[in-house]
């Protein structure tokens with residue numbers, strides 16, 4: 108069994124408007140020391156998944172089913188108190204916007220000290236030394252002085268470093284980074300991603316990076332999981348996703364990837380339309396209203412939910428289109444277009 | 449931080465100047481502009497029964513014929529250095545800080561105010577303790593159990609508390625507490641024992657007024673706290689706190705409540721400052737001889753210097769309270785220190 112395994116995880120929220128199926132049958136596994144990238148548009152259920160792994164939906168109104176195995180322990184059925192004890196120590200999380208994710212009334216140091224002392228019974232003095240240490244390790248200059256600064260006194264990049272220091276303060280074995288660089292500008296983004304890779308090697312932790320931008324996970328991830336409407340629609344090794352993608356939605360994501368040689372805002376072939384409502388997920392293939400190839404699936408696109416099937420060597424795709432057709436479309440049309448433009 | 453403090457201090461001094469001018473304007477300028485003659489003004493001081501002759505003399509002596517600036521200067525000087533009122537038949541001493549001299553009771557106002565202040569203060573402090581504990585406690589519980597029976601019941605009562613005038617709640621609690629047997633342990637009002645004489649008697653006599661006054665405020669504070677908690681508990685940093693593995697009770701108090709209380713602190717400071725200037729309605733309802741009752745009595749007796757004195761003192765309390773709130777805010781919210 109892998110270090111982390113999700114089996115058919117479902118997280119649904121009953122609301123006045125209907126049942127929101129934010130995560131609808133997610134299965135994947137992750138080993139220590141390796142990195143999974145979860146990619147998808149806004150509202151595809153990425154954050155709900157990561158909060159679900161940390162057990163932060165427990166006790167709320169969410170309906171959770173399926174299994175989450177972490178280091179041989181099942182977490183969906185575990186008690187709230189037990190999972191709380193794992194948070195921070197066994198698994199930790201880095202959030203998107205470090206300014207709002209840190210408490211404005213406490214110094215950065217106090218917040219790291221607090222995180223450390225939940226799981227280590229040491230004096231404040233010892234914890235403070237540890238906090239300074241951590242700040243130094245994530246590359247904050249003059250950590251002995253900055254430890255007493257408030258989050259608003261840090262720059263965006265420094266804040267995210269501090270957030271990483273806080274998440275790593277207890278040496279977590281699983282680290283989830285939910286859009287860790289979205290709030291930062293491009294050069295700082297690269298620095299933070301480098302830092303995360305170095306730290307992951309150093310700590311040998313399992314890392315999940317969540318993003319809506321394939322470019323972010325390109326260099327970092329071993330595996331990539333593409334989410335759409337709460338479901339996995341393509342999953343495979345990073346090379347599979349980048350060099351042999353088979354799902355039309357993944358092609359769209361690749362096409363809308365910002366590239367270094369262009370203005371950030373300019374996208375090659377944006378995906379038409381908008382993400383589906385998670386209350387009324389389109390019947391059949393959830394992507395069909397936006398898919399340019401929905402007529403190539405023998406009329407099954409809007410009637411039958413495609414299964415997530417292996418094409419080869421652990422590469423999974425959820426699409427009705429025959430495999431040969433997908434491959435030839437990629438090789439003959441999509442790939443040349445992405446390369447020339 | 450130092451500049452922040454200095455700025456607030458200067459602001460407070462300016463506020464006090466404005467307050468003194470406004471008070472002066474209300475009690476001296478407006479009547480004169482409205483056509484009151486110096487004699488008329490003077491007769492308000494020495495009393496209606498004065499003859500035209502004595503009124504004229506008094507107006508002369510009290511300086512109502514002088515230019516306004518001189519009158520204002522004398523007014524301020526009285527506060528700072530004391531004053532003497534030579535109104536003809538005799539000279540009355542009014543030592544500093546002279547907030548006025550009542551020609552009806554033939555006494556300076558300030559010592560009167562100082563005698564009344566402990567009563568109002570006792571009333572305000574006791575009520576504040578009750579309403580903060582009740583209001584914040586109920587507000588937090590309501591927010592955490594949003595939509596529950598407790599939440600709905602508490603918010604219905606709170607809405608009633610906010611909407612009903614204190615005459616009404618005062619009378620109702622008088623009825624309930626004094627005539628309904630289960631609560632007849634409380635005094636019916638009208639009595640006051642100083643804390644130093646007998647703390648238990650002090651509390652016994654004030655219990656009913658405290659509860660009446662606190663009910664009104666607790667209602668407001670419960671609603672404020674609930675709204676604040678609902679907002680802060682949705683903040684990203686609460687999620688972070690949970691993700692660290694903190695106990696829920698720590699998340700709620702150290703991270704949630706801490707942030708939700710900051711705006712309540714402001715409201716509390718101003719409420720309290722306003723209250724110690726005289727809890728007019730509660731003091732009247734329970735016949736407690738505090739500053740509020742003093743003000744009402746002064747108005748009824750048309751004793752202008754008393755009304756003015758209590759107004760000035762109340763204004764001073766509000767200015768000082770808002771200064772303290774501003775300074776506390778910087779202690780509580782580090783982001784303010786930079787500003």
Ligand SMILES: Nc1ncnc2c1ncn2[C@@H]1O[C@H](COP(=O)(O)OP(=O)(O)OP(=O)(O)O)[C@@H](O)[C@H]1O
Pocket residue numbers: 120122127129147148149150151152153154155156319385
């Ligand atoms: N507590 C909740 N109650 C009801 N619906 C929720 C709740 N939390 C999330 N959702 C819904 O679940 C869906 C998925 O949300 P999620 O935050 O996981 O998206 P995301 O993929 O992280 O998107 P983004 O890139 O914008 O962060 C959204 O439509 C959201 O409205």
Ligand code: SF4
Pocket residue numbers: 354355356392393394395398399400401403404408413425426427428
């Ligand atoms: S199943 Fe059909 S509609 Fe869905 S992605 Fe594949 S081709 Fe497009």
Ligand SMILES: [Mg+2]
Pocket residue numbers: 153154155285
């Ligand atoms: Mg998200």
